[in-house]
Amino acid sequence: MNDKRFAKRNNFITSSEIREILKVTQQPEIISFAGGLPAPELFPIEEIKKACIEVLNTNGEAALQYSTTEGYIPLRIAICKRMANLQITTSLDNILMISGSQQALDLMGKVFIDEGDTIICENPTYLAAINAFKTYMPSFKGVSMDEEGMIMEELEKVLQNTPNAKFIYTIPDFQNPTGRTMALERRKKIVELANKYDVFILEDNPYGEIRFSGEKLPPVKHFDTEGRVIYLSTFSKIFAPGLRLGWMCADKPIMEKLVPLKQSADLHTDVFSQMITSKYLEMFDIEEHIEKIREIYRHRRQLMVDSMDKYFPKNIKHTLPDGGLFLWVMLPEGIDCERIFDKAIKNNVAFVPGTPFFPNRDHNNQFRLNYSNMPDNRIVEGIKRLGEVLKSELEK
Amino acid sequence: MNDKRFAKRNNFITSSEIREILKVTQQPEIISFAGGLPAPELFPIEEIKKACIEVLNTNGEAALQYSTTEGYIPLRIAICKRMANLQITTSLDNILMISGSQQALDLMGKVFIDEGDTIICENPTYLAAINAFKTYMPSFKGVSMDEEGMIMEELEKVLQNTPNAKFIYTIPDFQNPTGRTMALERRKKIVELANKYDVFILEDNPYGEIRFSGEKLPPVKHFDTEGRVIYLSTFSKIFAPGLRLGWMCADKPIMEKLVPLKQSADLHTDVFSQMITSKYLEMFDIEEHIEKIREIYRHRRQLMVDSMDKYFPKNIKHTLPDGGLFLWVMLPEGIDCERIFDKAIKNNVAFVPGTPFFPNRDHNNQFRLNYSNMPDNRIVEGIKRLGEVLKSELEK
Numbered sequence: 170m171n172d173k174r175f176a177k178r179n180n181f182i183t184s185s186e187i188r189e190i191l192k193v194t195q196q197p198e199i200i201s202f203a204g205g206l207p208a209p210e211l212f213p214i215e216e217i218k219k220a221c222i223e224v225l226n227t228n229g230e231a232a233l234q235y236s237t238t239e240g241y242i243p244l245r246i247a248i249c250k251r252m253a254n255l256q257i258t259t260s261l262d263n264i265l266m267i268s269g270s271q272q273a274l275d276l277m278g279k280v281f282i283d284e285g286d287t288i289i290c291e292n293p294t295y296l297a298a299i300n301a302f303k304t305y306m307p308s309f310k311g312v313s314m315d316e317e318g319m320i321m322e323e324l325e326k327v328l329q330n331t332p333n334a335k336f337i338y339t340i341p342d343f344q345n346p347t348g349r350t351m352a353l354e355r356r357k358k359i360v361e362l363a364n365k366y367d368v369f370i371l372e373d374n375p376y377g378e379i380r381f382s383g384e385k386l387p388p389v390k391h392f393d394t395e396g397r398v399i400y401l402s403t404f405s406k407i408f409a410p411g412l413r414l415g416w417m418c419a420d421k422p423i424m425e426k427l428v429p430l431k432q433s434a435d436l437h438t439d440v441f442s443q444m445i446t447s448k449y450l451e452m453f454d455i456e457e458h459i460e461k462i463r464e465i466y467r468h469r470r471q472l473m474v475d476s477m478d479k480y481f482p483k484n485i486k487h488t489l490p491d492g493g494l495f496l497w498v499m500l501p502e503g504i505d506c507e508r509i510f511d512k513a514i515k516n517n518v519a520f521v522p523g524t525p526f527f528p529n530r531d532h533n534n535q536f537r538l539n540y541s542n543m544p545d546n547r548i549v550e551g552i553k554r555l556g557e558v559l560k561s562e563l564e565k
Numbered sequence: 566m567n568d569k570r571f572a573k574r575n576n577f578i579t580s581s582e583i584r585e586i587l588k589v590t591q592q593p594e595i596i597s598f599a600g601g602l603p604a605p606e607l608f609p610i611e612e613i614k615k616a617c618i619e620v621l622n623t624n625g626e627a628a629l630q631y632s633t634t635e636g637y638i639p640l641r642i643a644i645c646k647r648m649a650n651l652q653i654t655t656s657l658d659n660i661l662m663i664s665g666s667q668q669a670l671d672l673m674g675k676v677f678i679d680e681g682d683t684i685i686c687e688n689p690t691y692l693a694a695i696n697a698f699k700t701y702m703p704s705f706k707g708v709s710m711d712e713e714g715m716i717m718e719e720l721e722k723v724l725q726n727t728p729n730a731k732f733i734y735t736i737p738d739f740q741n742p743t744g745r746t747m748a749l750e751r752r753k754k755i756v757e758l759a760n761k762y763d764v765f766i767l768e769d770n771p772y773g774e775i776r777f778s779g780e781k782l783p784p785v786k787h788f789d790t791e792g793r794v795i796y797l798s799t800f801s802k803i804f805a806p807g808l809r810l811g812w813m814c815a816d817k818p819i820m821e822k823l824v825p826l827k828q829s830a831d832l833h834t835d836v837f838s839q840m841i842t843s844k845y846l847e848m849f850d851i852e853e854h855i856e857k858i859r860e861i862y863r864h865r866r867q868l869m870v871d872s873m874d875k876y877f878p879k880n881i882k883h884t885l886p887d888g889g890l891f892l893w894v895m896l897p898e899g900i901d902c903e904r905i906f907d908k909a910i911k912n913n914v915a916f917v918p919g920t921p922f923f924p925n926r927d928h929n930n931q932f933r934l935n936y937s938n939m940p941d942n943r944i945v946e947g948i949k950r951l952g953e954v955l956k957s958e959l960e961k
Contacts, residue, residue: 214625229610233805301829409629411836433697440807
């Protein structure tokens with residue numbers, strides 16, 4: 170890795186640890202709770218076909234030509250309307266279409282991070298965000314969570330001690346990896362703290378609309394008073410991830426930095442996919458479609474939890490998400506999840522070990538399970554297999 | 566720009582100079598030779614519709630689901646076959662699908678550039694490459710060109726004096742902005758020099774297949790002996806830029822750096838667009854389609870050149886491209902193209918001033934014209950209007 174022909178940042182890129190894990194888990198005999206895939210049987214294929222035909226019949230040349238960096242205007246208008254339902258008031262000029270919400274993480278690094286700056290995040294947090302930020306060589310400070318999300322007293326202490334903090338990265342709704350949701354009061358508090366300590370907040374909300382129990386909460390962006398919250402979301406979980414369509418919502422001074430960097434990164438996002446999505450929103454009822462997703466995921470989450478209660482040893486804790494795709498398992502201290510992973514693979518079941526979700530790798534007894542991508546019988550059988558492994562390790 | 570909340574790199578990003586120019590030129594009364602758009606009337610809309618329907622009928626779930634970072638395998642295999650026609654022997658594992666070839670420029674910055682490193686390029690070179698690289702804060706050394714491309718004696722001198730050079734960026738075929746093509750002997754020589762001075766070469770070849778006169782030359786990559794040439798190309802000029810589909814071809818040690826950084830940047834490229842393109846290549850004859858593009862562009866280039874001969878003052882030089890989308894106009898020394906630009910806009914005709922194509926902005930008497938995106942009568946009328954401006958400036 171010390172090859173001087175390459176940039177220094179390559180030394181910080183974990184050489185695709187998770188890629189290797191996902192490769193192992195793709196063997197057909199393995200029941201894998203490792204990925205983070207939506208249920209493909211719910212993709213509205215016929216409706217998308219109709220939208221494609223309509224776009225190509227009525228607006229084919231524009232759909233296939235170069236377009237603007239900011240994105241397709243009718244889609245951005247539709248997004249503003251949908252965000253109003255989430256109690257975020259915004260306008261066209263504050264929406265930037267991006268190539269999947271992952272791209273926002275890279276753009277945030279570009280706009281904000283100099284080598285040695287600090288990013289504050291939930292501990293644990295989304296693995297691919299850690300990797301995207303690492304490209305720009307920051308340090309990380311992770312803030313502990315409880316069942317109501319990031320602990321605000323700890324966040325304030327971190328802010329006091331971190332003058333070079335650039336932004337707080339948070340996933341308030343059904344967080345990846347834990348499935349936890351930030352409580353209402355903390356959503357207000359985090360904005361207060363950002364104002365007080367002069368930092369930005371990156372609110373990553375890919376799962377917010379997949380709430381299947383509990384009360385709907387306004388996004389952190391709703392409480393933004395000083396244009397400090399950069400909000401990002403995606404069509405990947407409510408529509409189709411293959412189209413790589415996400416958006417950022419930010420105030421003008423941030424947009425002025427984001428747009429030229431987005432342009433340098435890939436000129437603009439696939440405009441055919443933007444127009445298909447826009448046409449779909451016009452022709453069909455996406456709320457009805459999302460309701461179907463919620464029902465299925467609610468059912469699968471419940472089945473997974475019930476199976477865990479049945480097959481797991483009693484001293485294992487787990488979260489109980491009100492939405493999203495993931496839940497989080499916490500083993501007793503001293504049990505190494507990577508060791509459990511190796512045994513699980515031998516028993517033909519897989520998950521993602523939790524350690525890489527902690528930016529400073531300071532816990533290794535936790536792991537992530539995905540429940541959105543699996544039929545009932547595989548959920549039950551997989552959890553049973555995993556229970557066998559856990560029992561053999563914990564009760565020996 | 567000295568707002569410390571933002572990363573230092575923002576100070577190096579030219580605040581979208583060209584974006585402002587393109588905005589001005591979009592007024593309907595202006596005949597604009599400023600953009601770089603393919604002719605949209607040639608997009609194979611009906612064929613793409615058939616390919617969409619076929620993909621969604623036979624493979625809809627995969628087309629809409631998350632996919633691999635490297636890209637859709639059947640498309641990468643098809644690309645290998647097409648590259649063999651260009652005398653590049655490669656394999657699947659050396660092809661990375663990217664979100665338009667612009668993304669390659671960002672990825673090259675990520676893989677290679679530390680602050681203060683030097684990038685060597687043609688002088689002038691592709692403006693959006695300069696901007697993409699600038700994100701990573703290098704210096705630039707531009708190598709002068711003649712009608713046979715980059716001058717190799719000057720390149721060698723630059724290499725001798727630049728120990729921190731990381732790569733040579735070149736567009737050998739119908740270069741953007743000049744339309745010039747690198748001669749055969751120089752293609753061999755540039756590889757020799759890269760080997761001798763231990764640098765990489767980034768060969769950007771978006772236009773290579775749009776050759777409408779002269780003899781086809783093998784890409785620089787064909788002469789690569791040590792895996793130093795990273796080749797990149799795109800479907801934007803031969804198929805549809807709206808789909809944002811390009812590819813990189815590189816040896817294994819480079820691919821190992823590129824893939825995790827591509828994954829951090831946007832997980833993977835739109836898989837529906839990849840599958841549509843792959844299906845199109847399977848169902849239809851793209852060679853026949855490209856031949857149509859060549860014919861039209863040959864005709865438009867000739868019409869533009871003939872009109873320039875008729876309407877421009879006699880002391881103005883211009884290139885005579887054998888392919889691609891652009892030609893380059895060289896005014897006498899001391900004539901400022903930005904001043905000409907302002908006058909041209911008043912006369913309802915536009916181009917891109919040449920200065921920003923020189924990374925160190927060391928020439929200001931040149932400008933770029935695009936001929937691919939305009940019907941005959943507009944080409945003639947636009948060049949006539951531009952001729953009036955040039956005459957009034959040069960003959961006063």
